[in-house]
Amino acid sequence: MRFELPSLPGGSAGLRAELRAFLAEAGRDWTPAVRARSWMGFDREFSRELGARGWIGMVWPKAYGGHERSGLERVVVLEELLAVGAPVGAHWIGDRQSGPLILRRGTEEQRRKILPGIASGKLAFCIGLSEPEAGSDLAALRTKAERVPGGWKLNGRKIWTTNAHLSDWMIALVRTSPAPEGGSRHAGLSQLLVDLRLSGISIRPIRDLLGEESFNEVTFDDVLLPEDALLGQEGAGWAQATEELALERSGPERYLSSLPALTAGVDALRDVPGADVAVGRMVARLNTLRGMSLSVAGMLEAGEAPAQEAALVKDAGNDFEQRLPEQIRALLEPEDMPEDLRALLADLTQLAPTFSLRGGTREILRGIIARELGLR
Amino acid sequence: MRAIILEQVDRLLAAQSGAAALRRLEAGEWPEELWEALEGLGLPLLLVPEELGGIGLGWADAAAVWQVIGRYAAPAPVAECMLANGLAAAAGIEPRGGFSSFGQTAPFGRFAAQLLLEPAPGRLALHAPGAATPGQNIAREPRDAMTPGPLLAEGALPNSHGPRALRLGHALLRAALIAGAVEHALALAVDWANTRKQFGRALAKFQAIQQQLAVVASEAAAVSVAVSAAARAVDSRGLEGASFEIACAKVVAGEAAQTTAATVHQVFAAIGITEDHELHHTTRRLWSWRDEGGSERAWAGEIGRNTLAQGGAALWPDITARDIS
Numbered sequence: 001m002r003f004e005l006p007s008l009p010g011g012s013a014g015l016r017a018e019l020r021a022f023l024a025e026a027g028r029d030w031t032p033a034v035r036a037r038s039w040m041g042f043d044r045e046f047s048r049e050l051g052a053r054g055w056i057g058m059v060w061p062k063a064y065g066g067h068e069r070s071g072l073e074r075v076v077v078l079e080e081l082l083a084v085g086a087p088v089g090a091h092w093i094g095d096r097q098s099g100p101l102i103l104r105r106g107t108e109e110q111r112r113k114i115l116p117g118i119a120s121g122k123l124a125f126c127i128g129l130s131e132p133e134a135g136s137d138l139a140a141l142r143t144k145a146e147r148v149p150g151g152w153k154l155n156g157r158k159i160w161t162t163n164a165h166l167s168d169w170m171i172a173l174v175r176t177s178p179a180p181e182g183g184s185r186h187a188g189l190s191q192l193l194v195d196l197r198l199s200g201i202s203i204r205p206i207r208d209l210l211g212e213e214s215f216n217e218v219t220f221d222d223v224l225l226p227e228d229a230l231l232g233q234e235g236a237g238w239a240q241a242t243e244e245l246a247l248e249r250s251g252p253e254r255y256l257s258s259l260p261a262l263t264a265g266v267d268a269l270r271d272v273p274g275a276d277v278a279v280g281r282m283v284a285r286l287n288t289l290r291g292m293s294l295s296v297a298g299m300l301e302a303g304e305a306p307a308q309e310a311a312l313v314k315d316a317g318n319d320f321e322q323r324l325p326e327q328i329r330a331l332l333e334p335e336d337m338p339e340d341l342r343a344l345l346a347d348l349t350q351l352a353p354t355f356s357l358r359g360g361t362r363e364i365l366r367g368i369i370a371r372e373l374g375l376r
Numbered sequence: 377m378r379a380i381i382l383e384q385v386d387r388l389l390a391a392q393s394g395a396a397a398l399r400r401l402e403a404g405e406w407p408e409e410l411w412e413a414l415e416g417l418g419l420p421l422l423l424v425p426e427e428l429g430g431i432g433l434g435w436a437d438a439a440a441v442w443q444v445i446g447r448y449a450a451p452a453p454v455a456e457c458m459l460a461n462g463l464a465a466a467a468g469i470e471p472r473g474g475f476s477s478f479g480q481t482a483p484f485g486r487f488a489a490q491l492l493l494e495p496a497p498g499r500l501a502l503h504a505p506g507a508a509t510p511g512q513n514i515a516r517e518p519r520d521a522m523t524p525g526p527l528l529a530e531g532a533l534p535n536s537h538g539p540r541a542l543r544l545g546h547a548l549l550r551a552a553l554i555a556g557a558v559e560h561a562l563a564l565a566v567d568w569a570n571t572r573k574q575f576g577r578a579l580a581k582f583q584a585i586q587q588q589l590a591v592v593a594s595e596a597a598a599v600s601v602a603v604s605a606a607a608r609a610v611d612s613r614g615l616e617g618a619s620f621e622i623a624c625a626k627v628v629a630g631e632a633a634q635t636t637a638a639t640v641h642q643v644f645a646a647i648g649i650t651e652d653h654e655l656h657h658t659t660r661r662l663w664s665w666r667d668e669g670g671s672e673r674a675w676a677g678e679i680g681r682n683t684l685a686q687g688g689a690a691l692w693p694d695i696t697a698r699d700i701s
Contacts, residue, residue: 288625
């Protein structure tokens with residue numbers, strides 16, 4: 001594995017300043033609950049505002065509503081949004097993975113139809129991977145699309161789909177032909193663009209441990225999809241989904257989920273004995289994880305496909321963001337915390353278990369790293 | 377240029393290092409033949425500008441070389457000599473031949489031809505070595521208490537290196553050596569896991585082993601990135617200007633040293649704690665080097681005090697303001 005720090009583009013500092021000025025205003029009334037959820041939070045109006053300012057689909061061609069900025073400039077924007085816990089969930093998936101996938105694998109017509117909507121913050125995407133019987137063992141998925149005159153007929157179920165009930169589109173990984181007898185289960189899978197308004201789709205929210213409805217079960221019952229629902233190559237779904245995951249795994253959202261608690265914690269910990277060493281260790285890790293994440297961003301920008309490096313960054317980053325609330329709690333009695341910090345920690349404590357589940361569990365990621373090491 | 381030197385150092389150490397050489401070193405023997413070969417490559421003068429007869433490479437290059445040296449458990453104190461000569465040259469002191477060490481508790485001080493000290497903030501003094509009271513770290517590397525001999529030369533460092541250049545340089549040096557040692561410990565453990573069979577299959581086939589070594593790989597990547605970031609910052613802003621990045625690197629290196637040593641010993645089990653096995657040369661250096669040039673506790677304390685003093689609102693802006701474009 002290889003990590004090489006990129007240099008940030010010249011205008012980064014100016015772009016950061018622009019973002020900070022905007023966020024200071026836009027984020028004035030964000031509660032601790034909003035900031036703790038950050039990229040799980042769904043706020044269409046805020047996403048449209050970002051789209052209008054050119055901060056979604058930044059690297060895409062202008063012909064598709066993009067802005068032809070560099071990938072590292074895009075990371076600057078992501079970092080600033082996440083650092084303050086902005087509610088970016090309505091466009092996050094589209095900007096991060098669905099859009100890039102459509103740009104790379106989609107037809108010209110698909111690009112023109114969908115990408116401008118994502119870039120303007122109007123179209124929201126969700127991820128159609130997990131199923132009731134296919135979690136970490138994703139290739140065990142059973143949702144199936146058969147060719148019918150004029151398109152596809154889709155049947156099956158996706159589950160744990162974050163914000164499906166609020167989204168417009170799903171990119172679903174489904175079986176389009178049976179796995180070959182004795183062959184790889186990865187064969188015969190394809191990705192389909194599913195318009196969530198179509199009839200035959202029912203979306204049932206699943207209440208989570210916070211008492212909220214953030215993820216869902218999505219059922220497809222003889223859903224008729226048009227011919228052009230196929231994204232990329234028929235049968236190449238596994239490879240495409242893997243490629244998509246490399247984009248998903250190394251971004252700043254993999255280590256910054258708890259940053260608002262550290263920001264608030266620093267002010268509360270000023271006079272706490274021993275807090276200096278503990279805070280210093282967290283900051284050292286934060287700065288190092290940022291370097292690791294930026295290294296992968298630099299490689300992606302150079303057209304490489306650093307899938308193993310991305311898995312490593314996600315694993316290390318999740319560990320950091322998951323432990324951060326606990327480390328602050330270890331330094332401060334609950335009754336000595338300011339209300340803002342207590343509220344942030346209450347929500348982050350309940351959200352933290354998902355950090356090492358979403359986008360690939362810790363065990364799956366470490367398995368990927370182990371294979372790269374020559375173990376397994 | 378860096379790639380060529382890295383390859384030369386790697387090839388030389390692959391040929392002339394190993395458990396037997398490390399055993400002799402730890403028994404107090406000076407690695408004369410290897411030292412001559414390292415001098416032949418010009419390594420002690422890598423950080424010395426060309427106009428003073430050196431190679432004139434930068435700190436990022438030096439850190440990359442130190443990482444390679446760490447992979448071979450530092451079979452000669454050439455990293456230390458690079459640092460001493462580089463800093464002396466930065467203070468306008470012309471380099472002399474032979475092994476240069478530094479500090480009151482000097483690495484391999486008993487073998488030093490000269491000793492670099494920082495008698496006052498920002499000022500460096502080169503002394504004849506004087507008397508050495510032998511001591512050692514837990515890797516059994518000589519760490520000798522020195523009574524400096526006559527002053528040979530002195531000079532002032534540029535402001536960018538600040539008032540504690542030796543301590544900062546030493547921290548970066550140890551972090552870089554740890555980065556290499558962590559890599560090597562991981563490689564040894566991976567190799568062993570693929571060789572050793574229990575319950576009818578290689579250890580590498582057990583998920584319990586895979587998952588533990590994946591964590592070490594993660595730490596190896598973290599130290600390596602932290603060291604690169606620190607060395608790059610020194611090239612751009614001098615040692616004091618890079619004190620945050622150096623502190624980060626030493627904290628992460630110290631933590632990684634602990635995790636790595638514990639994990640690889642668990643994977644090797646009993647064979648790994650035998651005198652005959654090469655593993656302990658690397659793990660004892662991990663335990664030694666994390667303490668030298670400032671422990672992770674010391675450097676984390678410095679980072680933390682600054683962070684707490686600046687307040688939460690400054691945390692993220694301060695980190696991003698250090699970006700190098």
